[in-house]
Amino acid sequence: MNNRYDTGLRYIKAKDLVFVILYGAVLSILFGIMVGFLDYFMQRFISISFAGILFFLSSMQIGKLVRKQYEFPHLVYIIITGVFLVVQALIIYFLPIIFRVVLEFNAPEAVFNVELYIYIIKNFFTSLFTQFNFNLWLTVLVFSIGTYLGIKQTY
DSSP: OOSSSBOOGGGOOHHHHHHHHHHHHHHHHHHHHHHHHHHHHHHHHHSOOOHHHHHHHHHHHHHHHHHTTOSSOBHHHHHHHHHHHHHHHHHHHHHHHHHHHHHHHTOGGGGGOHHHHHHHHHHHHHHHHHSOOHHHHHHHHHHHHHHHHHHHTTO
């Protein structure tokens, strides 16, 4: 075998797959919310975002914890972990924005408003591709590197 991980579907174990999904989803969402709020409050006092550094640390930790859930690495496990790390990066990036909206309008129910999420994500991709925003591209680069570092820990 040339790879350090399996690629055949017959090598996927149901128990391992369930634990990869559970650990990946739960840890990514929890770390994403925790880091997003931590970054929001740190920005209020220091005016500097540490989201990228915190994402590096949390994604590598998630990668290590997910890796402990199976005996032999498989490409499917790695892809699933990567998807959840991207979800974590989105939570970390968008949570401070959504939290500002909630506080500004004094509307905690806005956290569950799907239209708000769609509007924010649409504006993100529109500004990413229609105009050059160095800060936005740097954020995407930092989160991409963090996702790679987390995935690297899984095999």
